[in-house]
Amino acid sequence: MIKNIAVLTAIFISFTSGLGQAKVYIDLSAPSERRMPVAIGEFRELLAQGALPQDPSGAIGAALAQTLRGDLVFSGLFSIMDAKGITEKDFGPCRSIGADTLVAGGYTVDKDRLSLEVRLLDCVAEKVLLYKRYIGSTNNPRRLIHYFADQLYESLTGRKGVFSTKILFVSNLPGNKEIFSADYDGGNVMQLTRNKHINLSPQWSPDGRKVIYSSYKNGEPNLYMFDMRSGKDARVSSRPGINVGGRFSPDGTRIALTLSAEKSPELYILTLATGEYTRLTDNYGIDVSPTWSPDGQRIAYTSDISGNPHIFVIDLTTGKSVRQTFEGKYNSSPAWSPDGAYIAYARADGGAFQIWAMDVVTGSARQLTFQGNNQSPSWSPDGRHIIFSNSNNDKGSLYVMHADGTGLRKVITGIGNESSPAWSPYLQ
Amino acid sequence: MKNHYRKTLPLIILLAGLVGCTASNETVIDDITAKADSQQAGQTASAVGADGQPIQEVVVPQDNAITEDTTDASTASAKAGDSSADAQTAGQDKTGQSGEAASQKTLYTIHFDFDRYTINETERGLLAKNAAWLNSTPRITVRIEGHADERGETEYNLALGDRRASAVKKFLQDLGISPGRLSTISYGEEKPAAQGHNEEAWAQNRRAEFDVLN
Structure with a gap:
């Protein structure tokens, strides 16, 4: 029976670490002058083979990146690095521009439905910290990225974000x-x-x-x-x-x-x-x-x-x-x-x-x-x-x-x- | 053995709960300023990202532009309208009102010092004239509107206007006017008589004015 408990405890530990609660990237109880460098990549429209772009001007992608930048700057905890062209696979280029973390994402548009896939990556540990899909309306892309910013903030600081308030x-x-x-x-x-x-x-x-x-x-x-x-x-x-x-x-x-x-x-x-x-x-x-x-x-x-x-x-x-x-x-x-x-x-x-x-x-x-x-x-x-x-x-x-x-x-x-x-x- | 189960059962339940939580990779967000959205039907199917990896899916409902339902609130009192502005302008023309109280066309507006609701000596004289006129016109009922200047806090100024209107009402009662003929309302800093942002304008705005109701 004791053996059984040990096994269950091991599963428990693997679950909690799998939930990504192990590391606090920014400790808010110990304020520091240093801002965490975050690279924000381009948000590109994801298209099926041969499909026509629904957001040809890239306006939605620009709004997503701009809103995320605004959220992170507002918190006062991050310095934002431009990472145009760096994708979610590019840990090396991410590190070479001096960023600890990278946000990369893409979206699809189906009439007024906006689906956003976005990752938060630890470029140093080469690890995916968050991989989320947000489904909402093309009328308000800002809203989707505010929700993501809350998740990003929480996964890096351990505290709830205020970006959807x-x-x-x-x-x-x-x-x-x-x-x-x-x-x-x-x-x-x-x-x-x-x-x-x-x-x-x-x-x-x-x-x-x-x-x-x-x-x-x-x-x-x-x-x-x-x-x-x-x-x-x-x-x-x-x-x-x-x-x-x-x-x-x-x-x-x-x-x-x-x-x-x-x-x-x-x-x-x-x-x-x-x-x-x-x-x-x-x-x-x-x-x-x-x-x-x-x-x-x-x-x-x-x-x-x-x-x-x-x-x-x-x-x-x-x-x-x-x-x-x-x-x-x-x-x-x-x-x-x-x-x-x-x-x-x-x-x-x-x-x-x-x-x-x-x-x-x-x-x-x-x-x-x-x-x-x-x-x-x-x-x-x-x-x-x-x-x-x-x-x-x-x-x-x-x-x-x-x-x-x-x-x-x-x-x-x-x-x-x-x-x-x-x-x-x-x-x- | 039975005992062992008893000890581990809570742990098993806890783990089952955890497994249940993590297996459903989709979070349905309940939005505060949105009506129920057909998309947030509470489904919890796990999802797969564009590259085939597991992804946490979040349905973000729309912000619906909901405005107040005014169906039962549109019966706004006509008394609160802007007609009082004319009465007040006339009331400020103190020099042209030196005749008999009975010939007074309107009631004098009473002014106050900053953040005060006591009625000073000169204003008492004007209120006495207002009382005389009210005595001569017993069928008239009036509403006393208390106002504040723009400085200070909205809610404090509403209270200040309330105190000023009440102080005027009390003074007139003491001069024998029936309280049943006198109602009060405060507009705080919301209805300035003068639009400027200097002491001259503020002095005009710290006031109690009279709205003749009939």
């Missing part, structure tokens, strides 16, 4: 503020609301399937929930006064929000199953913009109870609130990081707002942006990036940066005048 944002380009979604990099924009009224503060449900937002579409600022799959839209809170700033609890069963139905704008928790409201704050000031700690035990928010807007944290068990910020004239829009360690927020000392991040344990804060007027930070689900809004008088735009403030870049959605970004949870 999305953002929500507001733009008044249609003439009024409507809510949009886009890929994390600003591509593939979709307009979610078209009610021609004011729509504000979109936020994701923890499963990424629903969006809550405040809207004046029935006259008053009420809170709505929009189902991304069915398009079904329902009013979730319509107390007298404002119903704004809704944020789902991490388990998705409750929504923290601000209501002014009683004496002043206070924080409440709405339990979705019962429709019951529980008041969290009780003062004559303004309490807004709740953000849950990832364990659901605490909520950070903005309050003017001490004279100016400052960040506070309320413990949901004890009901006790503790002020967190003591500097700056205006601290607002707190966002709790996915690992629970930081609260990002916007701080103004009189003029423009900048993004800061506070260590939740020590309370020490660090300024992350230094130019322009920046607000509404939102974390990527892996906590490695922050998206925020930048406003320059009439013009609004979105920017992303690494969580330490480096790697700043504009998010181009093509819509214009964007604000109030919210980064999705992992969507796959």
Whole structure:
């Protein structure tokens, strides 16, 4: 019997190593200055003997390579090497251009169906790390390669990639503020609301399937929930006064929000199953913009109870609130990081707002942006990036940066005048 | 022997599970912003790549451009329309409104300091005139709209507008106006009266204005 167990254990080991979990190529817990050199080969249309190309201009292939390049550069972990003409068999040429790894792929087009075959190769060990086929639509080749980029990232770092995540944002380009979604990099924009009224503060449900937002579409600022799959839209809170700033609890069963139905704008928790409201704050000031700690035990928010807007944290068990910020004239829009360690927020000392991040344990804060007027930070689900809004008088735009403030870049959605970004949870 | 089986059974089940997972080389991705796609029917047949090697196959469903179902949400209140803009412009013409309260054509807009919702001395005088006019026109009901300037956070500004409208309502109640004639709404920074990005414009936008409902 002992012998049997030994055999089974051996099979178990061979299975796990076969799944490719043995080697971590990039250790995110030990950040290094060195970027891993990845060669991106050409994506060619694969044709059967004598068949006519369906993508004669190579536009799909170019979009695939460009999107993958964008994803990998965005992560800040890779340096990209051009490997035109190098195929999945060419380990030698791959090494000779100085790359450790190579991505090579091909695709077939059948009407609007796009099938992409792509490999990730370790050029040094001459090993295939990933060999995947993605089947999707020719309308959106970017989507297929984002999925692959997630797999690549995970196989090299051991952590989930964020390349298939999305953002929500507001733009008044249609003439009024409507809510949009886009890929994390600003591509593939979709307009979610078209009610021609004011729509504000979109936020994701923890499963990424629903969006809550405040809207004046029935006259008053009420809170709505929009189902991304069915398009079904329902009013979730319509107390007298404002119903704004809704944020789902991490388990998705409750929504923290601000209501002014009683004496002043206070924080409440709405339990979705019962429709019951529980008041969290009780003062004559303004309490807004709740953000849950990832364990659901605490909520950070903005309050003017001490004279100016400052960040506070309320413990949901004890009901006790503790002020967190003591500097700056205006601290607002707190966002709790996915690992629970930081609260990002916007701080103004009189003029423009900048993004800061506070260590939740020590309370020490660090300024992350230094130019322009920046607000509404939102974390990527892996906590490695922050998206925020930048406003320059009439013009609004979105920017992303690494969580330490480096790697700043504009998010181009093509819509214009964007604000109030919210980064999705992992969507796959 | 029986005992041995008992010990190894969980391991066997675990391995069977692993074998089951790895044998099906195809992952079906469930997309969040897409309706159910006919392609993602949950098939798990193993696949072969172009060169005959085993390949992991992933079906990536389309992003469907779904927009909100507005069928039950299109009953937007006409009150929230832009007609208030005219009333507000007239209301700001304070110099031309020096006559009797009863001859006042409209109600004065009340202005606030940055990030404040207390009503200062000069504005109290204007509110007293508004109260007098409301006393002389007992059938009129009004909605008080609270606004903020563009600086600061969207949600904070909505709360600030709410506080300003409530402060004005409370003041008028204290002057004897029935609360039943006074409703409030906040537009935060969403409906500026002046479009500029300087103190002059901001000062005009930090306001509570009156919308006569009937």
